[in-house]
Amino acid sequence: MAANNRRMSGKKGAQVGSGGKRRRGLEGKGPTPPAEMRKGHAKQRVAAAKARRAQSRTPQRRGAGRSTSELVVGRNPVVEALREGVPASTLYVQQFIDNDERVREALQLAAERGGINLMEAPRPELDRMTNGLNHQGLVLQVPPYEYAHPEDLLDAAAEEGEDPLVVALDGVTDPRNLGAVVRSVSAFGGHGVIVPERRSAGMTAGAWKTSAGAAARTPVARATNLTRTLEAYKKAGLTVVGLAADGEVELGELDALAGPVAIVVGSEGKGLSRLVGETCDVRVRIPMPGGAESLNAGVAAGIVLYEAARRR
Numbered sequence: 001m002a003a004n005n006r007r008m009s010g011k012k013g014a015q016v017g018s019g020g021k022r023r024r025g026l027e028g029k030g031p032t033p034p035a036e037m038r039k040g041h042a043k044q045r046v047a048a049a050k051a052r053r054a055q056s057r058t059p060q061r062r063g064a065g066r067s068t069s070e071l072v073v074g075r076n077p078v079v080e081a082l083r084e085g086v087p088a089s090t091l092y093v094q095q096f097i098d099n100d101e102r103v104r105e106a107l108q109l110a111a112e113r114g115g116i117n118l119m120e121a122p123r124p125e126l127d128r129m130t131n132g133l134n135h136q137g138l139v140l141q142v143p144p145y146e147y148a149h150p151e152d153l154l155d156a157a158a159e160e161g162e163d164p165l166v167v168a169l170d171g172v173t174d175p176r177n178l179g180a181v182v183r184s185v186s187a188f189g190g191h192g193v194i195v196p197e198r199r200s201a202g203m204t205a206g207a208w209k210t211s212a213g214a215a216a217r218t219p220v221a222r223a224t225n226l227t228r229t230l231e232a233y234k235k236a237g238l239t240v241v242g243l244a245a246d247g248e249v250e251l252g253e254l255d256a257l258a259g260p261v262a263i264v265v266g267s268e269g270k271g272l273s274r275l276v277g278e279t280c281d282v283r284v285r286i287p288m289p290g291g292a293e294s295l296n297a298g299v300a301a302g303i304v305l306y307e308a309a310r311r312r
Helices: 002-008 021-026 042-054 075-083 101-113 123-129 150-160 175-187 205-211 226-235 274-279 297-311
Strands: 070-073 090-094 117-121 138-142 165-170 192-196 220-223 239-243 261-266 282-285
Touching: 070 075, 075 101, 075 138, 075 205, 090 101, 090 123, 101 117, 101 138, 117 123, 138 205, 150 192, 150 220, 150 226, 165 175, 165 226, 165 297, 175 192, 175 205, 175 297, 192 226, 220 226, 226 239, 226 261, 226 274, 239 274, 239 297, 261 274, 261 297
Parallel strands: 090 117, 165 192, 165 261, 192 220, 239 261, 239 282
Antiparallel strands: 070 138, 090 138
C-alpha cells in the first residue's frame, strides 16, 4: 500500500535522464572553418584545383588516361614536327646516313630543345620500327599525350576567377581540325577542349603541329561518355550550346555566350549526333550570306569563340 501511495502522490521520483545528450546538443560546433575547407565554396574549389595540379605529375589523372606513343617518319615530317614544338622523346638517326640539310637541321633542333635522346640505329631496325615505311633515315618518337579530366577544365576556370568557356567535339575525326580548335580556344581565352574517348581525333603529332604550339598551353580532356559529361556540365551551371545549320537561334542573338558555356561542335558531314543534340540547352546557327552549306569544325569553333570573347 505504501508503494501505491508513493505512486499516487504528486512528488517527483527518479526519472530517466537524457544521458547528457541535451546538454551536448546545446554546445556550439566550434569556430567556422575557413572558406578553403567549406564544401561548395568557391575558394574550396580553387584549393582543390591547386591540389590536383600539384599531383599532375602522376601518370594518370582521375582516370583520364594517356594516348599511345607515335612515330613521325621521314625527313620533312620530322623537321616540321621539331620546328612546331611537337613533344618528342627520341630522335632515331640511321647509321651512315647521307648528311643533307634536313638531317643537319633535325639534329640541331633536337639538340637546341634538349630532353630529346639521339639514337643511332641500323636501317633494318628503323624498317622494323616503322613497319617498312619510307623513313629516309629519320624517325621521331612522340611520347603519349596525357589527357586532362573534364572537371579539370572547370577547376582551371575557377582558379582564374572566370566563367568556364570550353569546346566539346562530337564526331570530329581529323586531328588537324582538333589542332585548329585547340589553337582557337587558346587565342580567345577558353579553358580547354573535350574529345570523346572513341571515334574521335586524338592529340597526335598532326594535331600538335596544327595547334602551332597552343596545345602546350590549352588542355585537352577525354570523356568516356560525352553525353554524360555534358549533363554534368549542365548541373555545374554551364549552358550547353550545340552548333547546327538548322539551329533555332542565330549566333548574334545568343546571350548565353557571356556566361559559363560549353560549345559543342559536330562533324562537317553529319553534324551533332542525336543524343548529344538532345542534351544541348540550345542549338545555334552561324549565318552564312555566301550560301555555304557548312563549315569545318576548326572554322566554326573559331567564329563562336570570337563572339564569346567579344561578349566577355
